Amino acid sequence: MHHSPAPPVLLGDEPGSFPHGVLAERHPAIIEQVRGAFPYGPEVHRALDALRESCLHGVLEPLPDDAHDQRRWREWGADAVLGRSWFDVPWLWSESYFYRRLLHAVGYFAPGPWQGVDPFRPFKLAELDSAETREELAALDALAHRPAADRAEALLHGSLWGNRADLGFRLSDAAAEDRAAAPGLVADDSARLWPLLTGRGTLCLVADNAGRELVPDLLLVAHLLAEGRVERVVLHVKPYPYYVSDATTADLVDALRALTAAPGEAAAYGHALWSAMTDGTLAVRAHPFWASPLPFEDLPADLRAQCAAATLTVVKGDLNYRRLVGDRRWPPTTPFADVTAHFPGPVAALRTLKSDVITGLAPDTERDLVAAEGQRWRTGGTHALIQVRD
Numbered sequence: 001m002h003h004s005p006a007p008p009v010l011l012g013d014e015p016g017s018f019p020h021g022v023l024a025e026r027h028p029a030i031i032e033q034v035r036g037a038f039p040y041g042p043e044v045h046r047a048l049d050a051l052r053e054s055c056l057h058g059v060l061e062p063l064p065d066d067a068h069d070q071r072r073w074r075e076w077g078a079d080a081v082l083g084r085s086w087f088d089v090p091w092l093w094s095e096s097y098f099y100r101r102l103l104h105a106v107g108y109f110a111p112g113p114w115q116g117v118d119p120f121r122p123f124k125l126a127e128l129d130s131a132e133t134r135e136e137l138a139a140l141d142a143l144a145h146r147p148a149a150d151r152a153e154a155l156l157h158g159s160l161w162g163n164r165a166d167l168g169f170r171l172s173d174a175a176a177e178d179r180a181a182a183p184g185l186v187a188d189d190s191a192r193l194w195p196l197l198t199g200r201g202t203l204c205l206v207a208d209n210a211g212r213e214l215v216p217d218l219l220l221v222a223h224l225l226a227e228g229r230v231e232r233v234v235l236h237v238k239p240y241p242y243y244v245s246d247a248t249t250a251d252l253v254d255a256l257r258a259l260t261a262a263p264g265e266a267a268a269y270g271h272a273l274w275s276a277m278t279d280g281t282l283a284v285r286a287h288p289f290w291a292s293p294l295p296f297e298d299l300p301a302d303l304r305a306q307c308a309a310a311t312l313t314v315v316k317g318d319l320n321y322r323r324l325v326g327d328r329r330w331p332p333t334t335p336f337a338d339v340t341a342h343f344p345g346p347v348a349a350l351r352t353l354k355s356d357v358i359t360g361l362a363p364d365t366e367r368d369l370v371a372a373e374g375q376r377w378r379t380g381g382t383h384a385l386i387q388v389r390d
């Protein structure tokens, strides 16, 4: 266990810091993108204007009295943050609540013409239909002739690096995709991951982004099922649109349809996944907690029981990493096993580095990264890690 006191949870109150930039620049940019993506009527435009003003100069305001999830947000701690500036509350809170308020502004939950229309869908679909996605799928043809161990390794890394495709991140950092990924991982526990997948039991995969991340996640899942490395997979997606590109059930269906319609090997993966869903070996869950502003230390009892029963839980992406280890600026050498001791069962994190939060680095690794890049390595999205606590 970590003996020194945990650092404070991150807030967005420090100008020049990464969280402050997300609140002051990324969120207003997302509002404008959404505004331009649909022919919303004047009332939606007014609501988006009000949200922008609130985010920059106002406070977190309560959900309307008739909101279906008002009680839930209270249980998650709304009373402690409502009425305060977005910059002064825990960063996890200001981000999660921003997406909830954005959905309110576009009428996502209210009965009416825009109910259930995902404001991020055009961006997600464009990505799924991109030349990059087609190239990644075409690469499966060559992979088919390689030994199973090589395929497993390639698909694991495909899933890991798929996390660079994150639409919210690219909105505030347009150059992100063009920066080359750094070869080598800042931490690599993959040798400890494979022995956990011995053929029995259930793998939980806590998904992150749709499109170019979810597709390689699904390919990995298909491989693990086909090779008999797990009996069953439970894929956890978001219950509603979140952090721009986070995967929902609709995005999962889009990804499966894209796979089954693709040429070559990709279609075989798609059909295998489709039948795995229909026979229950691949199950999907969309628990409200995944879109909550809370760390995984606060997993509700039902999810805790599911993860406890799993052979392994794989947690994808940067935000899930922040929620897994706690959204704090830990000393980077803080042991990953210590900060994930709360998690009910073996857990693996697959993540590219896109925020300040990091644990589990060897002292030499941290020293070399700082010498080469100052602190940019934490947020630039060019580095990645695989960390396992068994």
Ligand SMILES: O=P(O)(O)OC[C@@]1(O)O[C@H](CO)[C@@H](O)[C@@H]1O
Binding pocket: 022, 026, 095, 163, 166, 168, 169, 208, 209, 243, 316, 317, 318, 319, 320, 322, 354, 355
């Ligand atoms: O979870 P993901 O998709 O890998 O990344 C989410 C992200 O883009 O959003 C947060 C800031 O808004 C950061 O944690 C991270 O940069």
